[in-house]
Amino acid sequence: MKIGVLALQGDFAEHLTTLHRLGVETAEVRLPEHLTGLDGLILPGGESTTIGKLAVAYGLMEPLRQFGRQKAIWGTCAGAIFLSKDAQRDQPLLGLMDITVERNAFGAQVDSFEADLQISILQPAAPYRAVFIRAPIIATVSGAAHILASLPDGRIVAAQEGKLLATSFHPELTGDTRFHQYFLSLAQN
Amino acid sequence: METTKGSFAVKKGLAQMLKGGVIMDVVTPEQARIAEDAGACAVMALERVPADIRADGGVARMSDPELILKIKETVSIPVMAKCRIGHFVEAQILQALKVDYIDESEVLTPADEEHHILKHNFTVPFVCGCRNLGEALRRIGEGAAMMRTKGEAGTGDVVEAVRHARTVLGEIRRIQGMPEEELMAYAKTIGAPYELVKETAALGRLPVVNFAAGGIATPADAALMMQLGVDGVFVGSGIFKSGDPAKRAAAIVKATTHFRDAGILAEVSKNLGEPMVGRNISQMPEGEKIAGRGW
Numbered sequence: 001m002k003i004g005v006l007a008l009q010g011d012f013a014e015h016l017t018t019l020h021r022l023g024v025e026t027a028e029v030r031l032p033e034h035l036t037g038l039d040g041l042i043l044p045g046g047e048s049t050t051i052g053k054l055a056v057a058y059g060l061m062e063p064l065r066q067f068g069r070q071k072a073i074w075g076t077c078a079g080a081i082f083l084s085k086d087a088q089r090d091q092p093l094l095g096l097m098d099i100t101v102e103r104n105a106f107g108a109q110v111d112s113f114e115a116d117l118q119i120s121i122l123q124p125a126a127p128y129r130a131v132f133i134r135a136p137i138i139a140t141v142s143g144a145a146h147i148l149a150s151l152p153d154g155r156i157v158a159a160q161e162g163k164l165l166a167t168s169f170h171p172e173l174t175g176d177t178r179f180h181q182y183f184l185s186l187a188q189n
Numbered sequence: 190m191e192t193t194k195g196s197f198a199v200k201k202g203l204a205q206m207l208k209g210g211v212i213m214d215v216v217t218p219e220q221a222r223i224a225e226d227a228g229a230c231a232v233m234a235l236e237r238v239p240a241d242i243r244a245d246g247g248v249a250r251m252s253d254p255e256l257i258l259k260i261k262e263t264v265s266i267p268v269m270a271k272c273r274i275g276h277f278v279e280a281q282i283l284q285a286l287k288v289d290y291i292d293e294s295e296v297l298t299p300a301d302e303e304h305h306i307l308k309h310n311f312t313v314p315f316v317c318g319c320r321n322l323g324e325a326l327r328r329i330g331e332g333a334a335m336m337r338t339k340g341e342a343g344t345g346d347v348v349e350a351v352r353h354a355r356t357v358l359g360e361i362r363r364i365q366g367m368p369e370e371e372l373m374a375y376a377k378t379i380g381a382p383y384e385l386v387k388e389t390a391a392l393g394r395l396p397v398v399n400f401a402a403g404g405i406a407t408p409a410d411a412a413l414m415m416q417l418g419v420d421g422v423f424v425g426s427g428i429f430k431s432g433d434p435a436k437r438a439a440a441i442v443k444a445t446t447h448f449r450d451a452g453i454l455a456e457v458s459k460n461l462g463e464p465m466v467g468r469n470i471s472q473m474p475e476g477e478k479i480a481g482r483g484w
Contacts, residue, residue: 008446009230011205030447045206047230047266054228054446078206089265103265109289110312112199115192133202134267134289173202 004029004038008054010046014172018180032063040072040187043079045170051078052092068096072163072187080166081136097161098143105137119149122178130169137168200314204335204398207231207421211442214238214425218263227438231267234260239296239343240426249297251279254286275301284313291315295482296342308332320353320480322360323379329397330382336395339480340403343426345467347404354401354417364390406464408444408457415448432462
């Protein structure tokens with residue numbers, strides 16, 4: 001199995017490191033031809049406006065949409081925004097998932113935080129320490145998309161639609177590989 | 190639910206989100222908009238870019254909070270701001286303004302010639318400058334969650350940025366090859382905390398994100414620094430002191446992403462208009478250099 005990580009901007013190296021720890025073959029994706037031969041793709045954290053502009057400039061939007069109609073894609077933070085159909089702002093979005101997001105929903109960096117989440121799909125079952133950095137929330141989930149995780153106040157922070165996965169937080173910043181393993185199981189099917 | 194704000198993982202985490210990106214100095218909300226539209230991953234809100242601070246002389250201080258707030262209102266990307274070395278009250282003010290990162294910067298006139306700010310005391314993360322590994326690890330020891338090699342700000346001459354990046358990265362390569370029993374004496378030699386020297390040797394890189402800064406003026410300069418091994422670049426005077434800032438800013442963003450693709454670098458380097466005029470560092474009197482500020 002070979003997993004690509006969109007390497008336009010952001011913490012793609014952290015995702016690559018986690019995938020290597022799990023023994024997965026990887027590729028950095030900067031141009032459309034880099035998608036060839038991949039079984040799945042991760043859209044990393046970073047600045048969603050920067051990533052969107054670079055994706056438009058190098059003709060990646062349609063190839064990424066086509067990829068996502070057949071194969072697994074997981075967006076973390078900025079990547080989740082990029083997967084959504086609406087971010088309440090004029091910026092390039094893939095619109096692959098039936099979710100809307102609210103950017104910087106918790107405020108400035110001083111309000112960034114870590115929190116324990118209960119996420120039932122993760123094995124083995126144990127609280128998941130999630131890192132939120134100027135994080136978005138998933139404002140609405142509709143159609144075939146469903147909620148994977150919420151904060152105790154009900155705000156949605158992870159969702160899935162078929163082989164597509166969106167998380168507000170950053171599993172690549174922790175040593176906990178359970179979310180990456182879950183994504184690999186989606187890419188494998 | 191146990192929730193923690195301001196942990197080192199969260200502070201360092203924002204810098205990790207900036208990797209592979211370009212942080213641009215801006216002095217007005219309009220410039221901030223141009224920077225965001227060009228694909229900047231963050232902006233540094235300032236009253237004067239380093240080239241003007243050099244030209245004007247006098248004491249350079251933290252910017253007017255009103256300017257910083259206006260820039261924060263204008264863009265959705267992170268906004269950084271500078272305080273003077275050792276001026277922890279300027280830092281308290283910047284934290285109260287909820288800037289996303291504080292740069293404890295040698296570009297401003299130092300407020301303390303012996304001590305830097307104890308950055309662990311803050312919820313907001315800090316970036317600091319360094320010229321070598323000892324300086325970098327002292328700053329991280331004080332709580333800096335991101336580093337930048339200093340270069341020589343406001344010159345448009347990349348030579349010092351190269352020197353500082355090569356020095357830091359070269360010293361890391363050297364300690365990676367050392368037997369562990371030699372690390373204590375090396376830590377003493379470079380004046381760095383031993384635990385951080387050990388951690389850096391084990392990681393083979395600084396424990397926090399490390400950008401290049403000071404003198405980057407072209408897409409080729411940005412790609413040069415990336416190929417040398419830094420995580421991203423700061424561009425100060427190089428954009429808004431050039432003939433066509435919007436075009437140059439977008440070109441530097443593309444060059445930072447495609448830093449190994451010479452075909453793309455050639456394409457984005459075309460017709461950018463006049464670069465900033467610049468100052469040749471080899472002809473600059475020692476007293477005018479600012480990279481030496483920091484202890």
